[in-house]
Amino acid sequence: MSEKEKLIISKTGVRQIEFFKLNGTLKEDDNLQFSVEEFEKGKFKTELLNTSDGLKTKFKDSLISFGISGIEDEDHSLKLLMGVPSGLDTTKYLNNMTMSSFSKLIGGKVTLEKNKPAYLVAWLGSTKKQFAFCWK
Incomplete structure (x- = not known):
């Protein structure tokens, strides 16, 4: 992103976000699903967000994004954001995290x-209050 784009995003209240370009064509009966899933101790727990792009089958430099807004002190929640070619989907996620990484x-x-x-x-x-990472 350019410095101007980063500045614009910083004014939206979004703390962290990643963007991706989507290119390609789906078969007539196929549907592209976008979701945010929660895992606990390596096992699937629940799906927090799920949307599709309906009947759209062709994508040319379509932007998708996943991000979070800041943690709210009152209830330890954060807002999960999922931008898809047809719009934006959000949900509130309650947590008790003392440390996090995106x-x-x-x-x-x-x-x-x-x-x-x-x-x-x-x-x-x-x-x-600690993380242990192993990158391969």
Whole structure:
């Protein structure tokens, strides 16, 4: 992003966000799903957001994004944001995290495969005031 784009985003209240370009064509009966999922101790817990782009089948430099707004002190919640070509979906997420990290999980182009998720971004939280990371 340019410095001007970063400045504009900083004025929206979004704390962290990652953008991706989507290119390609879906088969007639296929549907592209976008979701935010919660995992606990490595196991799927729940789906927090889920949307699709309806009948759209062609994507040319379409922007998608995943982000979070700041943690609210009153109820320890944060706002999860999911930008898709047709709009924006948000939800409030209650948590008791004392530390967290937000990171892009991919570094280049990814070819999507039918019925196989492609994880793009992760927000990690800990209630123990520490993190242990292992990168491969």
